[in-house]
Amino acid sequence: xxxxxxxxxxxxxxxxxxxxxxxxxxxxxxxxxxxxxxxxxxxxxxxxxxxxxxxxxxxxxxxxxxxxxxxxxxxxxxxxxxxxxxxxxxxxxxxxxxxxxxxxxxxxxxxxxxxxxxxxxxxxxxxxx
Numbered sequence: 001x002x003x004x005x006x007x008x009x010x011x012x013x014x015x016x017x018x019x020x021x022x023x024x025x026x027x028x029x030x031x032x033x034x035x036x037x038x039x040x041x042x043x044x045x046x047x048x049x050x051x052x053x054x055x056x057x058x059x060x061x062x063x064x065x066x067x068x069x070x071x072x073x074x075x076x077x078x079x080x081x082x083x084x085x086x087x088x089x090x091x092x093x094x095x096x097x098x099x100x101x102x103x104x105x106x107x108x109x110x111x112x113x114x115x116x117x118x119x120x121x122x123x124x125x126x127x128x129x
Contacts, residue, residue: 046127068106
């Protein structure tokens with residue numbers, strides 16, 4: 001078989017490679033994307049996984065930020081205002097619908113207008129998780 005000297009050498013090389021790999025991983029971390037790739041909306045009817053990249057990419061639907069985020073900027077940065085800043089998850093009225101109603105109006109309305117993706121009658125296509 002193998003001698004003790006050969007096994008020690010093999011283990012030593014393996015440990016060295018492991019240490020080098022760990023240091024390289026820590027020294028060169030992956031950069032977070034500027035915009036989200038996917039978003040998970042946790043709701044009681046079943047969680048919705050929204051593929052942000054597919055909706056915004058040129059080879060996808062090619063939507064701009066303004067197509068979905070009607071309150072685009074918070075005035076000081078180029079980050080869209082979070083929907084929950086205006087749309088309360090629990091309460092709503094005719095002037096400001098609650099969060100789930102705003103999502104249904106925005107998402108289902110766009111799907112119906114363009115004939116793409118799931119529509120309101122196919123709830124389980126969005127609420128799948």
